[in-house]
Amino acid sequence: MKFYKNGTEIADHFSVKKILILDRSPFIRYLLTRTLQSDVTSVVTVPNIDRAVAAVREEPQDLFFLDMQALHNASMGDTLKSFKELSPRTKIIMMAETYPGDQEFRQLDEMMDVFIPKPFFPSDIRRLAGQAMGLGQYYWDRFETLEETKTSPKRRWERIPTKETIHFTVSTLQRGDESASLTGDVINRSPAGLGMLTGFPIVAGNLVMFSNGSELHEGIVTWSRKVDDTTYSAGIFFV
Structure with missing residues (x-):
């Protein structure tokens, strides 16, 4: 072969x-x-x-x-x-x-x-x-590894500012348990991933499955931070 x-x-x-x-x-x-x-x-x-x-x-x-x-x-x-x-x-x-x-x-x-x-x-x-x-x-x-995506001087994919709402679930690699359906506001997107705001406290390493209409994606949270008492910002890398 x-x-x-x-x-x-x-x-x-x-x-x-x-x-x-x-x-x-x-x-x-x-x-x-x-x-x-x-x-x-x-x-x-x-x-x-x-x-x-x-x-x-x-x-x-x-x-x-x-x-x-x-x-x-x-x-x-x-x-x-x-x-x-x-x-x-x-x-x-x-x-x-x-x-x-x-x-x-x-x-x-x-x-x-x-x-x-x-x-x-x-x-x-x-x-x-x-x-x-x-x-x-x-x-x-x-x-393209997660480390390359985070440390390259220039991103392989340019992020495009976006305004849309997605529905997603969160799971951990430790237990594999899934959350109930959640919502998030996408603020930018590229073929490699997206950035979003959500009220759910997701953390780096969480797995996410999300949809927007008929479009389905799976990804891993590469970073997250607390914006205020009710909002979290996170970056998702598609897998």
Whole structure:
């Protein structure tokens, strides 16, 4: 299989990398899918450990994102060992809201490749996935990271002043729980994101899903500040 960038062949030795994601939250599964899907990756998500085992038995995976809390009462050590036996080449990235105890971490460290605490930024996930699967710059060049967006001397996309009202929900990467429907006033917009004012105290790292008529977007809050007692200003980066 051959892959191209801007019409130029960049590699003829890549095979599509298979990524399996196990997380309790459908919102996080959706976010990680959008973050990791590309020309050289195939992403499958599952809600529980039984479905994950079935997926690996059906087809070996290159990378496995595992939500530690999704294991419930299952032994994490035994689970990781089973995955390694079923698919020895699989790289395992463990996700968790809290760090495991020292003894448990030492046991898991022998079988997992990376541990990443929640919450996290999509750019961190892309970087870790690219490194683990050896995709290198050709995978990474497809994306503009949050850090580049915030620190570049000149923005890649110019913001256009806008005045419109949007409806949105907020979720956190830690728990995946969603708020009720909220409203916000967009003050500027670009193809990469938007700035808005809202009465809801959103914070950096929150995930948002919002709509304006039939147009739907997903994004992550990159910064926010309190304007007054009832108003918050925030920047949203589309993912």
